[in-house]
Amino acid sequence: MSVKIMMDSASDINEGEARSLGIFLVPMQVTLGGREYYDGVTLLPDEFFNKLKESGDMPQTSLINAFRWEEAFEKATKDGDELVVVTLSSNLSGTYAAAVQAAEKFQGKVWVVDSLNAALGERLLGLYALRLAKENLSAKEIAERLEKQKSKIRLYAVIDTLEYLKKGGRISATTAFFGELLGIKPIVSVIDGKVEMIGKAKGHKKSFQFIHECVKKTGGIDFDMPYGLIYSGADKTNVEKYKEESAEILQGHDVQEYSLGCTIGTHIGPGAVGIAYFVE
Secondary structure, eight states: OEEEEEEEEEGGOHHHHHHHHTTEOOOOOOEEEEEEEEBBTTOOHHHHHHHHHHHHOEEEOOOOOOOHHHHHHHHHHHHHHHEEEEESTTTTTHHHHHHHHHHEEEEEETEEEEEEEEHHHHHHHHHHHHHHHHOOOOHHHHHHHHHHHHGGGGEEEEESSSSSHTTTTTTTTHHHHHHHHHHHHEEEEEEEEEEEEEEEEHHHHHHHHHHHHHHHHHHOTTTSSEEEEEEOOSSHHHHHHHHTTTTTHHTTTOOOEEOOOOHHHHOOOOTOOOEEEOOO
16 A cells, blocks of 8 residues: 655646656646636646637636545545645635545545645645655655644746736736836745735836845745745746745756646736745
8 A cells, every 4th residue: 555646737847757657647627718727638738828828717716626636535445545735825715625625535645735725836745745745754754744734835936928917817917017118027925825925126126126125035945845936837048047046945956847837827828937845
């Protein structure tokens, strides 16, 4: 008997990556331009951001309901294996609650962990779970470790355009207009499981400096734990700039870059860049 790891696609892990990593992926459903897609399966990030630019409508992301979770749990545990499930923050979606409901039928076999995060923050917790599974810990032990460590995850990102915050009703058209005119870049973080704006700066250089100060205040990056950079859209110019500006906080370590997907990308749009890590 072994332990399997399952995640939803709000982690921005796509079907191919999940298969390579040995993660069971349950995709969220996204409606865009009148068509329904499965995030990370029938709709990958580059295509999503292209469609986002073309479409005048905001995409709609549906939670993973208890029925779909139950189907996934049944398939993953039919051979007697235990399962640890890492989900999108309960403060952003009902997906976690639905997974908990479905898990009631699998007592002692399925353990559900609320990441209290999204995108790369959620992915890092899943990668840590995968590491623990390879160390032959039980599902209960892995879930307990995740609960202890998840509060140490930090995610900071610079939003490149205000257009999608405007479309989603997060800011007014006037604020967006003058913000774009002045080159204002909002900085966001995940706090208590919610995406919050924590500051703003003029231009990328000052925005990156803002993030670096945030990283330093937390005590820096634990390089023994999963960490990485996040970016949105096909153009990687901003993430390359960020890497150049991040030498001090990355301390010469290689860093993996991950593409932002539909769930958070809907509200942030292309050109965003950021970092996620466990604090030391």
